[in-house]
Amino acid sequence: MTAPISRLVVNDRPIDLAAVPVEERLLDTLRWRLGLKGTKEGCRTGGCGACTVLVDGRSVLSCLALTHEFAGTTITTVEGLDTDPVGARVRGAFEEEGALQCGYCTPGFVMALTSLLKEQGTEASPAELAEDLGGNLCRCTGYATIVRAVRRVRGEAP
Amino acid sequence: MPPFSLIQPTTADEAVAALRYGAPGETVVLAGGTDVLSDIEEHRIRATRLLSLRHLPWKTLLWSGTSLRIGSTLPLRTLERDVQVRHRIPGLWHAVRAVGSVTLRHQATIGGNLARSAPTSDLVPILLALDADVDLIGTRGARHLPVDRFVRASRSTALERDELIRSVEIPEARPSAFLWQRVRPANDISQVGVAVAYSPSRTTWRIAVGGVLPRPVLLPEAERLLSGPTPAAPEIRAAAQEAAHRAPFATDRRATEEYRRHLVAALLARAVSAATARPPSASGVP
Numbered sequence: 001m002t003a004p005i006s007r008l009v010v011n012d013r014p015i016d017l018a019a020v021p022v023e024e025r026l027l028d029t030l031r032w033r034l035g036l037k038g039t040k041e042g043c044r045t046g047g048c049g050a051c052t053v054l055v056d057g058r059s060v061l062s063c064l065a066l067t068h069e070f071a072g073t074t075i076t077t078v079e080g081l082d083t084d085p086v087g088a089r090v091r092g093a094f095e096e097e098g099a100l101q102c103g104y105c106t107p108g109f110v111m112a113l114t115s116l117l118k119e120q121g122t123e124a125s126p127a128e129l130a131e132d133l134g135g136n137l138c139r140c141t142g143y144a145t146i147v148r149a150v151r152r153v154r155g156e157a158p
Numbered sequence: 159m160p161p162f163s164l165i166q167p168t169t170a171d172e173a174v175a176a177l178r179y180g181a182p183g184e185t186v187v188l189a190g191g192t193d194v195l196s197d198i199e200e201h202r203i204r205a206t207r208l209l210s211l212r213h214l215p216w217k218t219l220l221w222s223g224t225s226l227r228i229g230s231t232l233p234l235r236t237l238e239r240d241v242q243v244r245h246r247i248p249g250l251w252h253a254v255r256a257v258g259s260v261t262l263r264h265q266a267t268i269g270g271n272l273a274r275s276a277p278t279s280d281l282v283p284i285l286l287a288l289d290a291d292v293d294l295i296g297t298r299g300a301r302h303l304p305v306d307r308f309v310r311a312s313r314s315t316a317l318e319r320d321e322l323i324r325s326v327e328i329p330e331a332r333p334s335a336f337l338w339q340r341v342r343p344a345n346d347i348s349q350v351g352v353a354v355a356y357s358p359s360r361t362t363w364r365i366a367v368g369g370v371l372p373r374p375v376l377l378p379e380a381e382r383l384l385s386g387p388t389p390a391a392p393e394i395r396a397a398a399q400e401a402a403h404r405a406p407f408a409t410d411r412r413a414t415e416e417y418r419r420h421l422v423a424a425l426l427a428r429a430v431s432a433a434t435a436r437p438p439s440a441s442g443v444p
Contacts, residue, residue: 022164022208025195045196047345052261058235059261064192068164069212112261119239134344135259 004069011036020067027051027062030077038078038107042137049136052108052115053077054087059115076154078107087114090153097148101140109136109146113153126151159199162186166210167334170295170324177320178297180207187211187322189231192262211269215367216324219243224331227293230269230323235260237268249334249355250431251286256338259345269323272305275373277312278412282374283353284336286366288328296321297330300444311372332357333387335432337425338368341412349413352425353402356387356434363389363430365397367422370415377401380426388434397430398423 006017009051010030020029027044030036030053042050043145044063051063081087090113093099098108116132124132129150138146167173174433177185186205188194189212197203211231218229219240226247228237234254237243237418244251256259257263257271257280271281285305297320305326308316317323334397338348338383351368363384380400384393407418 021161023159025159044199046192046258046262047262049259053266058264060264061192061261064190064195064262064265066164066188066191066195066208066210069166069188069191078375115264116260118294131344132260135261137345 006068006074008067008071008075010036010075011077012083017068017071022066022068024067025063026053026060026065026070026075028066029067030062030075036077036079040104040107042104042108047137048105048111050105052111052136054111054115057115057118059112062124076111078110079112081114084114086117087111090114090149091115093149093153094146097145097149097152099142099145101138101142105136105138105140109138112136113150117153118131119155122154126154126156160201160205161255162198162205162208164208164210166213168213168215170214170216170322171342173209173211173322174215174295174297174320176209179320182319185209185319187273189267189273190265191270191347192258192266193270193274193276211322216269218325218346224329224330226331228268228326228328230325231267233264234265234266234268235269238263245330247288247334249287249332249336249353250328252336253280253284253351253353256336256351258347262345268326272308272326273315273317273323275309275311275313275315277371277373278347278351278369279374280336280338280348280351280368282309283366283368284334284355285326285328286374286376287334287353287355287356287364288332289330289364291327291329292323293325293327294321295324300324302327306376309373314373315355321407330357330359332364332439333433335429337429337432339421339425347412350407350418350421350425351384352422353428354429356433358387361386365426366399367401367405369418371408377404384430389430394427394430398426 040050042048185207188210216229217230217299220227238254238271332355336353338351347439353366380397383397407415409415
């Protein structure tokens, strides 16, 4: 009855879940078991977006996910974007615009925007993309440069 | 997180069979997990056995003429991305967009939203206005209930311990709208939500509000003041005043009762106008 696959792939690396307790959240597996600390813990209730990762290319709040439920999927964290052309482009736009202050929210923003672009291609305008990033909070209120990064990644000179 | 076992059935029969076993109250059903996992971690819900619906073949979206059947575990984002939903049932599209964030909607499901039955749910009001039915399956067979009978009170529904929500059926695509007010527009909980829909087959309006206690409600007295597919301005004003008077609002930490009465009148008038406006173009942005 239990789904037979007990493996997941994180940033191209297969991970055996046999040693992972069923109550462990994906966020904790990534940060504390795999040492991928680019994924941040903010609110742990799905309200801030700091823990956003990609599951099969779509953004997911890793704080609200049981690792075992995601067996058989492919996870990408901010550390895995080197081999992802869309993600690398988003990260580049954040760098070029200096779209961070303390940087804590940045991986979440980068992953959420990468997911939006993968999902929508070129159909969404920068304004729509910015609206759809509403689930990611920047406590430094550094939104102006983040919006500039969104415009840059869509090919508009900010 | 307190320890629990995790059951991940892949068929409906396996899922229903899993409900037969375990002590009463021991099994907690997990759909998207966006609500339940926090409640378990913070000890608001005790769970020793979690039944995950994630691997069931219920992530479906099926149009049949003007009716739409939505599988209970379909991620809300998939519903939102369906072009027909956006254009044929705009109120449902608005309401889905109101739930959490895009990322949260990759996980959250319509079945989970109904089963958790929050008085602030953005989906329950529009499902009421669309006369949606809930399709349940359990150890004693299947049954259907209108959403109005399924949702009972805050965090309370007609779902029995041995039942699961299999799908939600919207019998008729309708001109519709859902509008809300919040402290923060993004990723917040609505102080008031107003859903309106016009039924072409019955030639009547449906009006439902959220942010009321103990659960979202239909407002039949206000509905009756609207006539025809494009009600006149005085009718809309009368319905708005009736809704402001009638809705069972209360004061809580999100808003005062007085402010909610003011909001519902304003939002209702705008929602009826939005529902009667020409449908947006394929590339239109609301």
